[in-house]
Amino acid sequence: xxxxxxxxAAAALxxxxxxxxxxxxxxxxxxxxxxQGPFGTFDRAxxxxxxxxxxxxxxxxxxxxxxxxxxxxxxxxxxxxEAQVKALAAEYKIQDGPNEAGDMFERPGxxxxxxxxxxxxxxxxxxxxxxxxxxxxxxMAKARTYERGFPWFITDVFRQYSENGADYLVALLNGxxxxxxxxxxxxxxxxxKYYPGHVIAMPKPLSDGQVEYPKNEAGQPQxxxxxxxxxxxxxxxxxxxxxxxxxxxxxxxxxxxxFLIVLAGLLYFTKKKIWARVGGEVDGHATPPMTHNP
Amino acid sequence: xxxxxxxYVPKSAFGRWFESRxxxxxxxxxxxxxxxxxRNLTYFWTFGAILVFMLVxxxxxxxxxxxxxxxxxxxxxxxVEHIMRDVNYGWLIRYLHANGASMFFIAVYIHIFxxxxxxxxKAPREVLYILGVIIFILMMATAFMGYVxxxxxxxxxxxxxxxxxxxxxxxxxxxxxxxxxxxxxxxNPTLNRFFSLHYLLPFMIxxxxxxxxxxxxxxGQNNPTGxxxxxxxxxxxxxxxxxxxDIFAVVVFMIFFAYWVFYIPNYLGHADxxxxxxxxxxxxxxxxxxxxxxxxxxLRAIPDKLGGVIxxxxxxxxxxxxxxxxxxxxxxxxxxxxxxxFFWVFVAVCVLLGWLGSRPAEGWYVIASQICTVYYFAHFxxxxxxxxxxxxxxxLPNSILESVMGVQKGGAGMPAGANAxxxxxx
Numbered sequence: 001x002x003x004x005x006x007x008x009a010a011a012a013l014x015x016x017x018x019x020x021x022x023x024x025x026x027x028x029x030x031x032x033x034x035x036q037g038p039f040g041t042f043d044r045a046x047x048x049x050x051x052x053x054x055x056x057x058x059x060x061x062x063x064x065x066x067x068x069x070x071x072x073x074x075x076x077x078x079x080x081x082e083a084q085v086k087a088l089a090a091e092y093k094i095q096d097g098p099n100e101a102g103d104m105f106e107r108p109g110x111x112x113x114x115x116x117x118x119x120x121x122x123x124x125x126x127x128x129x130x131x132x133x134x135x136x137x138x139x140m141a142k143a144r145t146y147e148r149g150f151p152w153f154i155t156d157v158f159r160q161y162s163e164n165g166a167d168y169l170v171a172l173l174n175g176x177x178x179x180x181x182x183x184x185x186x187x188x189x190x191x192x193k194y195y196p197g198h199v200i201a202m203p204k205p206l207s208d209g210q211v212e213y214p215k216n217e218a219g220q221p222q223x224x225x226x227x228x229x230x231x232x233x234x235x236x237x238x239x240x241x242x243x244x245x246x247x248x249x250x251x252x253x254x255x256x257x258x259f260l261i262v263l264a265g266l267l268y269f270t271k272k273k274i275w276a277r278v279g280g281e282v283d284g285h286a287t288p289p290m291t292h293n294p
Numbered sequence: 295x296x297x298x299x300x301x302y303v304p305k306s307a308f309g310r311w312f313e314s315r316x317x318x319x320x321x322x323x324x325x326x327x328x329x330x331x332x333r334n335l336t337y338f339w340t341f342g343a344i345l346v347f348m349l350v351x352x353x354x355x356x357x358x359x360x361x362x363x364x365x366x367x368x369x370x371x372x373x374v375e376h377i378m379r380d381v382n383y384g385w386l387i388r389y390l391h392a393n394g395a396s397m398f399f400i401a402v403y404i405h406i407f408x409x410x411x412x413x414x415x416k417a418p419r420e421v422l423y424i425l426g427v428i429i430f431i432l433m434m435a436t437a438f439m440g441y442v443x444x445x446x447x448x449x450x451x452x453x454x455x456x457x458x459x460x461x462x463x464x465x466x467x468x469x470x471x472x473x474x475x476x477x478x479x480x481x482n483p484t485l486n487r488f489f490s491l492h493y494l495l496p497f498m499i500x501x502x503x504x505x506x507x508x509x510x511x512x513x514g515q516n517n518p519t520g521x522x523x524x525x526x527x528x529x530x531x532x533x534x535x536x537x538x539x540d541i542f543a544v545v546v547f548m549i550f551f552a553y554w555v556f557y558i559p560n561y562l563g564h565a566d567x568x569x570x571x572x573x574x575x576x577x578x579x580x581x582x583x584x585x586x587x588x589x590x591x592x593l594r595a596i597p598d599k600l601g602g603v604i605x606x607x608x609x610x611x612x613x614x615x616x617x618x619x620x621x622x623x624x625x626x627x628x629x630x631x632x633x634x635x636f637f638w639v640f641v642a643v644c645v646l647l648g649w650l651g652s653r654p655a656e657g658w659y660v661i662a663s664q665i666c667t668v669y670y671f672a673h674f675x676x677x678x679x680x681x682x683x684x685x686x687x688x689x690l691p692n693s694i695l696e697s698v699m700g701v702q703k704g705g706a707g708m709p710a711g712a713n714a715x716x717x718x719x720x
Contacts, residue, residue, distance in 0.1 A: 245385045253556025
């Protein structure tokens with residue numbers, strides 16, 4: 001009720017509708033994520049599926065250059081086994097060198113290597129993609145957001161809402177549709193409901209059934225092989241690549257909070273005891289004078 | 295312990311030998327142990343200690359970050375990611391440092407507005423107050439340069455916009471900007487000099503903080519009544535009374551700080567700053583950090599570039615003249631019924647300016663910014679001088695003790711020996 005009143009008030013003040021140059025951009029829906037909230041953790045199976053989507057779909061154009069293969073086996077991530085990571089790394093060709101003869105050479109990847117970029121340089125990436133280099137995805141989940149507006153940017157603090165990047169990415173990947181009548185999409189552009197300005201260079205990357213998911217005991221895919229599920233899974237994976245220590249952060253945060261709250265409680269009573277010597281702490285707010293009678 | 299002890303007598307022979315050569319223990323004792331503190335201070339008076347904690351926290355985390363950070367335009371962004379991913383607890387140190395800047399500003403704004411409310415800037419504390427304004431300006435410079443160091447999009451474009459302001463200065467503006475940049479645009483030399491200055495300025499802040507505390511110990515602290523300590527009964531010794539209260543307040547502030555660091559560490563930053571700096575692509579909205587927003591709104595409220603720059607800097611520099619612009623003889627707003635209303639209007643205007651600073655400079659946002667800017671200056675140039683003459687303040691209590699007695703019976707004040715015994719309280 002309160003929320004609705006606030007919403008109406010905000011709408012009446014024109015605060016909740018961020019103005020974009022080219023038409024209205026809808027607000028991405030807020031999804032449920034396993035990693036949200038103070039005790040959030042990643043869903044390992046989801047990260048592994050998300051990695052599969054990245055590898056089979058995104059990786060042909062988008063790099064993941066801040067992530068090393070070894071990260072995939074580290075705690076708090078997809079937690080592939082060491083052997084899986086070793087085998088995976090070996091599938092990539094890494095340029096190394098110079099060797100003793102002074103020549104650069106290619107060798108199979110090792111877990112310590114980072115994901116090689118899909119293009120040799122930014123110009124090559126731009127030339128192969130209609131003039132604009134596809135951005136690196138390592139930090140994408142933290143590098144994108146959407147306008148929250150008043151009063152949500154205040155309530156977000158108390159809700160610990162920090163999945164705005166993830167919500168935007170899922171909305172974007174689901175946001176490809178026919179341009180509305182009267183909207184001309186320029187050559188090489190694609191209409192996307194959620195992209196600011198609606199014209200995005202990237203063509204619709206995902207389609208239903210495109211990536212095969214691991215099967216469960218019943219022989220059914222672990223998760224639906226749909227665009228929406230692919231989008232959620234790859235976004236969860238990219239949230240991990242953007243914030244690989246998210247789980248450690250929240251875990252340590254709980255310990256720190258607990259410690260500080262207990263310490264503050266003890267200090268409060270210590271302070272009370274000390275101030276009792278002078279008759280207790282007084283409300284420092286000035287009061288009107290009264291008859292002098294100490 | 296004797297009352298108002300300023301003559302410290304060391305107990306050991308070595309202590310006496312050392313004290314006669316360097317009386318530092320006596321200085322600490324008189325400043326932080328025996329120093330008389332008004333007994334009616336509220337938690338608003340703990341923000342000095344909180345700010346000292348924040349300064350130390352920023353310097354310590356900053357020193358560790360500097361061990362891994364690379365101030366080079368081609369490597370800075372990557373080195374920050376290296377800290378976030380590969381350095382043990384690097385994410386913690388960086389989030390502490392990045393959020394610490396915001397916490398520092400939250401604490402300093404509370405400290406400044408406490409000073410405005412209780413008239414702490416008035417005689418005899420003008421120099422103490424002006425030193426505080428200098429610290430605030432140094433903090434702003436430090437924070438601005440710190441935000442440039444990760445070399446993300448907002449770092450780069452924020453640096454471009456803010457340094458460009460200096461080009462509005464007639465005749466020498468262009469030259470100044472080129473010196474700031476170390477070239478003809480924001481680039482690697484800019485990053486290098488900003489890093490150097492970002493490391494230097496905190497130590498200058500620490501120096502001015504020492505002067506600020508020194509100047510505080512001459513007249514002593516102001517208090518919610520605004521009337522000075524008249525007898526020992528108005529005061530308690532700094533240790534243990536203020537010490538334990540400050541420590542408690544710092545720990546409570548640490549809880550607040552930790553909430554941001556561990557649960558919403560990127561809330562106060564910009565998503566754009568996780569995109570590496572790109573001189574060829576301008577972000578849709580270039581917005582400074584939240585703590586600059588009121589001043590940014592004032593800058594953009596003036597249609598003329600030079601005028602905007604002058605207004606923005608005047609908005610801070612006008613604080614320096616407050617002790618003389620405020621003509622009221624009464625310090626504490628608690629006894630100034632009319633000013634109390636103007637004070638809260640002023641707070642609301644500052645918050646509104648902050649919000650307007652985050653909006654694009656178009657439509658009614660500009661008009662609202664202009665109205666708020668005019669009011670901001672009117673508060674200092676009209677409200678403060680005029681109210682002193684027209685306002686009838688409430689009667690002041692005769693002493694701090696008397697104001698305290700209105701709320702609670704008993705109390706020994708500065709305890710002298712036996713009086714310091716704990717007493718049971720009903």
